Amino acid sequence: MRPESTIVPTIHQKMDHFVARWLESTSDRRPFLHCRQGCDKCCSMAVHATHDEAVGIARRLTEDQSRRLAEYVDGLKEVLACGVQFRDYLRWHPQRVGHCPFLSEASTCGIYAQRPLSCRALLSTRPAAWCATDLAALDDWDRELYRQSLDPEFVAWPSHFIAATQTYARDLEAHLLARQKSRYGWSLSGNFPLLVWLEREHQVSHRPLDVCFRRLTGLNAESLFVLDLDPSKTSTTN
Numbered sequence: 001m002r003p004e005s006t007i008v009p010t011i012h013q014k015m016d017h018f019v020a021r022w023l024e025s026t027s028d029r030r031p032f033l034h035c036r037q038g039c040d041k042c043c044s045m046a047v048h049a050t051h052d053e054a055v056g057i058a059r060r061l062t063e064d065q066s067r068r069l070a071e072y073v074d075g076l077k078e079v080l081a082c083g084v085q086f087r088d089y090l091r092w093h094p095q096r097v098g099h100c101p102f103l104s105e106a107s108t109c110g111i112y113a114q115r116p117l118s119c120r121a122l123l124s125t126r127p128a129a130w131c132a133t134d135l136a137a138l139d140d141w142d143r144e145l146y147r148q149s150l151d152p153e154f155v156a157w158p159s160h161f162i163a164a165t166q167t168y169a170r171d172l173e174a175h176l177l178a179r180q181k182s183r184y185g186w187s188l189s190g191n192f193p194l195l196v197w198l199e200r201e202h203q204v205s206h207r208p209l210d211v212c213f214r215r216l217t218g219l220n221a222e223s224l225f226v227l228d229l230d231p232s233k234t235s236t237t238n
């Protein structure tokens with residue numbers, strides 16, 4: 001079995017330090033942030049993670065989390081069976097797939113200490129109801145009002161989330177992926193719960209790479225992932 005990546009906790013710590021420093025250094029000028037404990041709106045959005053982040057979670061799930069994960073994957077399979085494109089998957093996720101399976105009954109994160117970079121980076125400058133809103137469904141007038149309500153110095157347009165923390169999270173993700181690729185000849189990132197499920201049910205990290213390909217293809221889920229290969233180190237049948 002491939003050993004768990006020891007760098008993930010360090011990378012998560014770096015992210016948390018960055019967020020804390022950013023919050024402190026911008027406290028006198030940044031927009032009001034609406035995130036607070038017990039708010040779970042962003043947990044119905046499609047969550048992205050690296051495979052290394054998912055491996056540790058897959059090995060520590062409780063029975064209840066495993067059950068919820070299986071239900072989530074069943075719901076996602078139904079949506080994928082309709083042949084949705086990536087853009088529609090992002091739009092439809094809150095309504096048609098629903099909450100992250102690791103959200104607890106009390107609306108708190110059940111894997112808080114191990115939650116992925118993308119969750120750590122999300123800071124909302126609009127009230128919670130906007131976090132899962134399908135902006136494409138707004139008419140031009142409402143979309144323009146929404147745009148004008150945002151501070152372009154701080155947000156990652158076309159969203160109301162803080163840009164600086166997301167950019168930093170992407171840099172750290174790139175670092176994790178480059179490290180995985182140089183060690184194993186491939187790296188994988190994409191839908192977080194599905195990555196955990198793939199690892200838990202099919203142990204993709206210590207099987208031939210073509211198993212991973214087949215699982216993603218069988219689910220119509222290839223478009224939800226980025227699989228990066230180093231041809232000098234990997235073949236799909238090794």
Ligand code: SF4
Pocket residue numbers: 042043044047100101102103104108109110111112115116119
């Ligand atoms: S991992 Fe935790 S914070 Fe992230 S979406 Fe799931 S429940 Fe929410």
